[in-house]
Amino acid sequence: MSNRFMLNETSYHGHGAIENIVPEINSRGFKKILVCTDPDLLKFGVASKVTELLDKAGITYQVYSSIKANPTIENVTDGVKVCKELGADGIVAIGGGSVMDTAKAIGIIITNPSFADVRSLEGVAPTTKPCLPIIAVATTAGTAAEVTINYVITDVEKKRKFVCVDPHDMPVVAIVDPDMMASMPKGLTASTGMDALTHAIEGYITRGAWEMSDMFHIKAIEIISKSLRGAVANDPDGREGMALGQYIAGMGFSNVGLGIDHSMAHTLSAYYDVPHGVACAMLLPIAMEYNKEYSGEKYKDIARVMGVANVDSMSQEEYRNAAIAAVKQLSVDVGIPTKCEKIKEEDLDSLTKDALADACCPGNPREATYDDVIAMFKQLM
Numbered sequence: 001m002s003n004r005f006m007l008n009e010t011s012y013h014g015h016g017a018i019e020n021i022v023p024e025i026n027s028r029g030f031k032k033i034l035v036c037t038d039p040d041l042l043k044f045g046v047a048s049k050v051t052e053l054l055d056k057a058g059i060t061y062q063v064y065s066s067i068k069a070n071p072t073i074e075n076v077t078d079g080v081k082v083c084k085e086l087g088a089d090g091i092v093a094i095g096g097g098s099v100m101d102t103a104k105a106i107g108i109i110i111t112n113p114s115f116a117d118v119r120s121l122e123g124v125a126p127t128t129k130p131c132l133p134i135i136a137v138a139t140t141a142g143t144a145a146e147v148t149i150n151y152v153i154t155d156v157e158k159k160r161k162f163v164c165v166d167p168h169d170m171p172v173v174a175i176v177d178p179d180m181m182a183s184m185p186k187g188l189t190a191s192t193g194m195d196a197l198t199h200a201i202e203g204y205i206t207r208g209a210w211e212m213s214d215m216f217h218i219k220a221i222e223i224i225s226k227s228l229r230g231a232v233a234n235d236p237d238g239r240e241g242m243a244l245g246q247y248i249a250g251m252g253f254s255n256v257g258l259g260i261d262h263s264m265a266h267t268l269s270a271y272y273d274v275p276h277g278v279a280c281a282m283l284l285p286i287a288m289e290y291n292k293e294y295s296g297e298k299y300k301d302i303a304r305v306m307g308v309a310n311v312d313s314m315s316q317e318e319y320r321n322a323a324i325a326a327v328k329q330l331s332v333d334v335g336i337p338t339k340c341e342k343i344k345e346e347d348l349d350s351l352t353k354d355a356l357a358d359a360c361c362p363g364n365p366r367e368a369t370y371d372d373v374i375a376m377f378k379q380l381m
Contacts, residue, residue: 100134
């Protein structure tokens with residue numbers, strides 16, 4: 001058996017990394033750029049940090065910003081129309097996961113027009129051509145969509161999110177500049193940061209995990225656990241640490257998959273518009289408890305890098321519980337709620353069935369049953 005590992009062609013990290021956007025556009029010969037972003041990033045001048053560079057360089061571009069926090073099929077189809085009308089030969093995506101996911105779907109459809117029905121992209125779609133080249137500029141420290149082959153779209157009509165996994169959608173260039181993340185409010189910093197931690201922990205214990213992915217995930221857990229509290233307080237070192245930690249987590253989980261936490265989180269977002277990172281964070285201790293008997297000694301590693309003392313003298317049960325407790329404490333410290341009051345009893349059957357059908361579910365180290373998943377949802381109520 002062989003293991004595939006895919007990463008960006010190029011990535012830039014650190015303060016001032018956005019200065020590399022124009023040289024990348026010019027060296028790749030792009031003439032017309034579709035700039036994907038969201039209304040808030042336009043409103044608060046975050047996107048303008050990039051568009052001012054494009055203006056100064058005389059690069060032709062058009063902004064498409066009609067993208068929701070949980071991007072919809074309509075967001076994608078509208079974006080495809082704008083992209084075609086412009087005749088764009090490249091995309092600059094400025095944002096978090098919602099913007100980058102939308103840009104990926106747009107880029108795939110442009111080069112693979114037989115997949116114009118966005119629903120046809122669900123799962124592992126048999127596209128044949130790389131998407132329109134994307135330069136992904138991260139403005140949140142969480143999803144790592146700039147380095148993954150995954151994207152998630154919301155089907156409003158059917159009240160569900162669907163996951164798309166396609167090696168053809170990976171951005172050619174990732175820009176991870178902590179200065180682009182400095183304006184994130186506390187709540188968004190916390191939720192996206194906990195999403196990144198969920199990526200790292202789920203990726204570390206998923207069925208597909210192996211030595212190379214483990215290397216990334218355990219380092220990501222260490223960096224995120226040391227940086228997230230500071231990032232929420234808008235400390236520059238915390239911001240820089242989270243920018244790096246979330247990207248490293250993405251390097252891993254994109255190649256080995258996730259698990260039941262993300263499967264359940266996707267349904268919570270689709271049904272109740274719960275922010276994805278909040279859903280992941282609320283579920284993480286519950287999912288870790290559910291999976292702990294299937295984790296080998298990995299919870300010992302998690303506890304150690306999260307700063308738990310005397311791990312090596314603990315019993316298996318003790319270090320597993322210590323790892324879960326450390327995650328709970330971090331989540332509480334950054335202000336994540338522990339319960340989801342939006343969940344309705346009458347929705348539990350549909351929520352559970354949708355979670356079990358989610359593309360992330362098969363990666364869970366423990367095979368989840370209907371009764372298991374419904375019990376975990378009930379723990380959130």
